[in-house]
Amino acid sequence: MTPHILVAEDEDSLATLLNYNLEKEGYAVAVAADGEDALMMIDEKLPDLILLDWMLPKVSGIEVCRRLRARTETRNIPIIMLTARGEETDRIRGLDTGADDYIVKPFSMSELSARIRAVLRRLRPGLAEDRVRIGDLVIDRVAHRVRRGGQEIHLGPTEFRLLDYLMQHPGRVFSREQLLDAVWGSDVYVEARTVDVHVGRLRKALNREASADPIRTVRSAGYSLDLEG
Incomplete structure (x- = not known):
């Protein structure tokens, strides 16, 4: 599946440049011009990575990062901060807030691409x-x-796609609606409880020979894959 990147950047020329180059590299890209838009877009579709400008209008990048890290469903999304601030104290503040990496403007696309990868x-x-x-x-x-524990697990096509998606994002909690969009497609009408049925089938297949259930049910939130080893 194509990684989805959200670019939260209020400088139009830079946002356009990032959009163009990231799409050229094969990423699906969405662009938000301020912190409020970024939070709204994240609620609608969870990205796989966020490029987050420090000085966003309405809600700052630091505040966006802080809010995302405080929520179960978004706390594990990788965040790279984009900023003109180069002082060590500011870098430390950004990382302490929960950013996974930090890149100072101006930067080259090759450097940013390497950081993203x-x-x-x-x-x-x-x-x-x-x-x-x-x-x-x-x-x-x-x-x-x-395979689990060296033993082959036989899954139907929907259960395979469901497991594949959960394994792409270990530890992240997905609502039933988010799983429907990702696994079944946003243009297909399927009832949300269908997800429960397929999660049940997936659990039964995965847990046949093992004691630890890798799929965690988060009450009122959804499901996530959590398996230590």
Whole structure:
């Protein structure tokens, strides 16, 4: 699946440049011109990574970062801060607020691209690899196979896509509606309780030979994949 990046930047020329270059590199890109828009867009569609300008109007980038880190469903989204502030104290403040990386303007697109790839490899390995391991659970997208503890797990196509999406974002909580959009598609009408049915089937298949349930139900919020190993 194509990684989705939200660019929160109020400088039009820079936002346009970032949008153009990131799309050219194969990312899906959305652009917000201020902090309020960024928060609203994140509520509508969770991005895989956020490029967040420090000095956004309406709600500052630091405040946006603080709010995202305070919410269960957004606390694990990778954030790279974009700012003209180069002083060490400001860098430390940005990282202390919860940013995963920090890049000072002006910067080259090659440097930013390298930072994005590094953060995604570190925090979202499931977005780039054909074969992903989390704990004792392994998914192979090319062979369309799943193994747990060395034992092959047989899944239906919907359960496979559901597991694939959850493994792309370990630890992130997704609502039923968000899973419907990501796995079934936003243009397909399926009732939200259908997600519960397929999560149940996925759980049954994954837990047949293992005691630890990798899928966590978060009351009034949704589901996430949490498996240590």
